[in-house]
Amino acid sequence: MTPTPTASDGLGTLAGQAFAAYVRGDRQRLSELVDIVTPVLWNAARSQGASPATCEDAMQTAFLQLVARADSINEPAAVLGWLVVVVKRETWRLARGSRREIGVEDVPEAPTQQLDPEAQTILTERQRVLWQHISSLSPRCQELIRVIAFADRPDYAALATSLGMPVGSIGPTRGRCLQKLRLTLGSDTGWAV
Amino acid sequence: MSSHSEAIDEHDVVNLRSVRDLFAHADPVPSDLTERMKFAISVQALHAEVAELIDSALLVTRGRDAADAAVEPTPTDSVTFTAASVSVMVSWGVSDTSDASGTGGPSGTDERVRVDGWVTTPGAQVEAVTADGSRSATSDANGRFVLDDLPHGPIHFLVTDPANQGDRPVITPTIQI
Numbered sequence: 114m115t116p117t118p119t120a121s122d123g124l125g126t127l128a129g130q131a132f133a134a135y136v137r138g139d140r141q142r143l144s145e146l147v148d149i150v151t152p153v154l155w156n157a158a159r160s161q162g163a164s165p166a167t168c169e170d171a172m173q174t175a176f177l178q179l180v181a182r183a184d185s186i187n188e189p190a191a192v193l194g195w196l197v198v199v200v201k202r203e204t205w206r207l208a209r210g211s212r213r214e215i216g217v218e219d220v221p222e223a224p225t226q227q228l229d230p231e232a233q234t235i236l237t238e239r240q241r242v243l244w245q246h247i248s249s250l251s252p253r254c255q256e257l258i259r260v261i262a263f264a265d266r267p268d269y270a271a272l273a274t275s276l277g278m279p280v281g282s283i284g285p286t287r288g289r290c291l292q293k294l295r296l297t298l299g300s301d302t303g304w305a306v
Numbered sequence: 307m308s309s310h311s312e313a314i315d316e317h318d319v320v321n322l323r324s325v326r327d328l329f330a331h332a333d334p335v336p337s338d339l340t341e342r343m344k345f346a347i348s349v350q351a352l353h354a355e356v357a358e359l360i361d362s363a364l365l366v367t368r369g370r371d372a373a374d375a376a377v378e379p380t381p382t383d384s385v386t387f388t389a390a391s392v393s394v395m396v397s398w399g400v401s402d403t404s405d406a407s408g409t410g411g412p413s414g415t416d417e418r419v420r421v422d423g424w425v426t427t428p429g430a431q432v433e434a435v436t437a438d439g440s441r442s443a444t445s446d447a448n449g450r451f452v453l454d455d456l457p458h459g460p461i462h463f464l465v466t467d468p469a470n471q472g473d474r475p476v477i478t479p480t481i482q483i
Contacts, residue, residue, distance in 0.1 A: 140351075141439060141440065143344075143347060143351075144344050147340050147343050147344050147347070148340055151335055151339060151340050151343065152330075152335055155335045155339070156329060156333075159329075159333055165336065169336070169339060169342070172339075172343060173342070173343060173346050176343050176346065176347050177346060177347065177350050180347050180350055180351050181350070228332050228333065229332075229333075232332035232333060233332070235331065235332065236328070236331070236332060239324075240324075240327070240328045240331065240332070243324055243325065243328055244328060244332075247325065247328075258322070258325055259325065259329055261322065262322045262323070262325040262326035262329065263326055263329075263330075266314060266319070269314070283314075284314065285313055285314065286310065286311050286312060286313060286314070287308070287309075287310050287311070287312055287313070287314050287315075287318055288310055289310045291310075291314065291318050291321070291322075292308065292309070292310035294318075294321055294325075295308060295317065295318060295321060296308075298321060
């Protein structure tokens, strides 16, 4: 379940293989796809600031659209990015109560990441420190860092693009968001091990 | 000094792992979310009719506390689902196959489950979909079927009638066994 950063194949590759097999008729593989992509999609949805129920509905809609349009998706390998785009768009559409589909251009930027007050109380001391540093980043960087943290290194660039970040904003180079996280953590003597 | 134009290194990977642990801890994926997604997908992909969960009866009483539970006979549960075209009753208990390999310890994750079922259609194909994949059985002339060696956890059933290819398949809600 947990992505291994050392894996040569990222989640996107594994998801693409499972989806391609499903399209070829291996029905079981869709369930593997759901297992692979759910943590990334959940965090992509939740980072938009919507309720858990809204995020769940958005994910369900994305999966159902994927099944309905399985034959017309040209690049099975890009299925992870496709799902992230749809989940983000659906989360905004549902949160806004809009009946129409909304275009990618209409999707606003993610808000500053929030944690429920109860969730904050269960953080370890170290996680509390990390949370403060994450909160000091720009909302776009917070969203990007949160989502890619649930994927593997080869996935970062595609995920950033799916979230609406400019091409080249991350991967294979560190990019500004990861660099800022590194600097803010590095400047905290309490964080260094 | 590091720069944003350098390659991502182990230091960044460690930072991201901490970020992942933070959000996984503070805002975890709901435990049964993937099962609900898979169920919704199956219903749509198969154009299936969703059966209703009618009743859930505990056939054998469990022990009142943990100490009793260890010596109680195998708890057996039973559930009935109904749809317009078909009804299904399933009951389940610890599979005999678990005993063969068991070393006398408390029921661990290796324990397997046997499902005994009855469906109103003889000759129906009943597919049990679990975390391990799926397993099929065909109901006999009386509608009885057995699915053995299943894992504990979420399961749903898919009932199709090979004699009536035009009928919509029936899918049951997911239950825990």
